Amino acid sequence: MTERITYHKILGEIKHNPVPFNWNDQTLYGNAGESLTAALLANGIRTLRYHEKDGKPRGLYCNIGHCSECRCLINGVRNQRACMTPVRHGMSIEQQTELPHRIKGGR
Amino acid sequence: MxxxxxxxxxxxxxxxxxxxxxxxxxxxxxxxxxxxxxxxxxxxxxxxxxxxxxxxxxxxxxxxxxxxxxxxxxxxxxxxxxxxxxxxxxxxxxxxxxxxxxxxxxxxKSTPLPGWDLPGVMTVGAAQVLTNFSRVKPGDKGVIVGVNPLSMVIGLELGYADIEVAKICLPQENLINSDTPREALNTLMSLGKSAPSKPLSLAAGIAETARPFHSTAVKLFPKNGVKAMGMPISIKEKIIRINGTEKVESVTVQKTDAAGTLIADTDRVIDCDFVCLSDGxxxxxxxxxxxxxxxxxxxxxxxxxxxxxxxxxxxxxxxxxxxxxxxxxxxxxxxxxxxxxxxxxxxxxxxxxxxxxxxxxxxxxxxxxxxxxxxxxxxxxxxxxxxxxxxxxx
Structure with missing residues (x-):
């Protein structure tokens, strides 16, 4: 189980300002302004999407916007990078799933 | 304008x-x-x-x-x-x-290895941002793949946040990556002052006179690795795959000789819940x-x-x-x-x-x-x- 580092022996304490957000219709709490990847991981969620083609689970990889592995449906917009999106009060984020067979070209 | x-x-x-x-x-x-x-x-x-x-x-x-x-x-x-x-x-x-x-x-940079697309596998940089900026643990127990300045520094940083690093070792050789134990030892020894070179050479039993470019230094390096600055470093073990179904559950490592060739029947499983790839x-x-x-x-x-x-x-x-x-x-x-x-x-x-x-x-x-x-x-x-x-x- 992952957790927050509330006290760091060199960096000291961190301010915590919990805000609710929706993950697949479930209400979770993140630290206002942190990335959605961090907010979800702090809630023990690693699988951010299922691969469009083979349906395999995927999570955050580079966490700084280069790899696009963390793309999610955020506030109704597909393929938004969770690592580049700060968590805000009431935000909605959903897992993307395997695409229907016909979109994949019948393979 | x-x-x-x-x-x-x-x-x-x-x-x-x-x-x-x-x-x-x-x-x-x-x-x-x-x-x-x-x-x-x-x-x-x-x-x-x-x-x-x-x-x-x-x-x-x-x-x-x-x-x-x-x-x-x-x-x-x-x-x-x-x-x-x-x-x-x-x-x-x-x-x-x-x-x-x-x-x-x-x-x-990233070199693929079997299992690298599982949730819980990330770059060392990702783990660094999570740990020091977001202050969220990337996991409870991690394995770092890659022996280089960045992986050593971030290995230490995970330690400052009380996150266990179970192993730091090399990836299996492939078309893109051909790091050998000797190159890894050279890297470790040339890291400068912030580096674990001195504790490493002491822990590994490498006399100060046995310069890293001498093949004896690599031969002397224990197969199971050493603890230097609290980090379990192996240069004669390679990660051959990352295991798990829905997420990372473990890695499989295998011992190598001083030249980096895998030794048969020496593979073993190390439990972990996250893996950091470090390729520079x-x-x-x-x-x-x-x-x-x-x-x-x-x-x-x-x-x-x-x-x-x-x-x-x-x-x-x-x-x-x-x-x-x-x-x-x-x-x-x-x-x-x-x-x-x-x-x-x-x-x-x-x-x-x-x-x-x-x-x-x-x-x-x-x-x-x-x-x-x-x-x-x-x-x-x-x-x-x-x-x-x-x-x-x-």
Whole structure:
């Protein structure tokens, strides 16, 4: 189980300002302004999407916007990078799933 | 119309703005939602008790620039054009400027290995940002794949946050990656002062006289690795796969001989809930490529860098580069390079030369060295520049 580092022996304490957000219709709490990847991981969620083609689970990889592995449906917009999106009060984020067979070209 | 647009709000971009903003209209654009670039995760001990805290440095640079410089965050640049002036196309509108500084930094390289697409596998940089910036543990127990300066520094950083690192070792050899135990030992021994070289050589029982380039040093290195600075380092064990169904559950490692060849029937499973891949950094040069700049490949600099002068000039007028796009080095160098680009834009030769001296001094005394042949890489770029570059000052 992952957790927050509330006290760091060199960096000291961190301010915590919990805000609710929706993950697949479930209400979770993140630290206002942190990335959605961090907010979800702090809630023990690693699988951010299922691969469009083979349906395999995927999570955050580079966490700084280069790899696009963390793309999610955020506030109704597909393929938004969770690592580049700060968590805000009431935000909605959903897992993307395997695409229907016909979109994949019948393979 | 801006006097200068800077792409990248990291150490190089912010430090350039800090100088330019007093006499120019400046815009900084960055894709991330927080200024500071990759300063944000950095944390290492420079001298005993004196810490390089990247987050604090980022906050200071932002404090110094937020009043006078326009900073657009969460804004991605997707094209740049040059036609007497520069036009920068972004997800937040298009902007024009007379001068442009490309300070896009670096990306992490990755070599695939079986199981690397499982949730819980991430780059060391990802783990660094989670741990030191977001303050969320990447997991309870991790394994780091790759023995290099970045993986060693971040291994220590995970330790400062009480996150267990079960093993640091090499990836299995493949077409892209052929790190041998000897290369890994050379890396460990040449890391500079912040490095585990001394504790490592003591722990490994390598006498000070057994220089790492002697094959005996690698032979002496215990097969199960050593504990140096609290980190379990193995250079004669390779990770052959990452295991799990829905997420990372373990890794399988196998012992090797001193040459790096796998020894049959020595594989064993190490439980963990996250894995960090560390394959070094590469200059982030897409935007320079959009402007058709010549690029030079240098392994010592991390990959392809746009042709540039030691004063950060490029082939195009009023276009400068600064920071890790010119080669992988530490954040202090990036700050000086940003300042140098700014002095060049302001035509201040005295301050340019002064800053160039600072860069050369820092390069000599850097606590974290990213590549042993860095100076050769820098020289090669300068040779190409003197042959091919249109140096306006000459």
């Amino acid at each position: 801006y006097d200068t647009i800077i792409i990248g709000a990291g150490p190089a971009g912010l430090s350039a703005a800090r100088i330019l903003q007093h006499s120019q209209k400046v815009l900084i654009i960055d894709e991330y939602f927080h200024p500071g670039g990759r300063l944000l995760g950095q944390l290492y001990e420079e001298e005993k008790g004196s810490w390089w805290n990247g987050l604090k440095m980022a906050d200071e640079l932002y404090e110094d620039t937020k009043e006078k410089t326009e900073i657009k965050l969460s804004t991605s640049v997707y094209n740049v054009e040059f036609d007497e002036t520069y036009t920068v196309y972004t997800t937040n509108g298009n902007f024009k400027s007379e001068h442009l500084i490309i300070a896009t930094g670096a990306r992490e 950094l590469a200059p982030l040069n897409e935007i320079a490529s959009l402007l058709d700049l010549k690029h030079i490949y240098s392994e010592a600099l991390g990959g392809y860098v746009p042709l540039h002068s030691e004063k950060m000039q490029t082939e195009l007028p009023n276009l400068y580069v600064a920071g890790n796009i010119t080669g992988i080095e530490n954040a202090k160098i990036a700050i000086f390079q940003g300042e140098l680009a700014a002095h060049q834009i302001l035509n201040n030769e005295a301050l340019s030369l002064n800053t160039l001296t600072k860069i050369n001094n820092e390069r000599k005394h850097a606590k974290v060295k990213f590549h042993k042949d860095l100076d050769d890489g820098k020289k090669m770029v300068q040779n190409f520049w003197s042959k091919l570059g249109k140096n306006p000052s000459q």
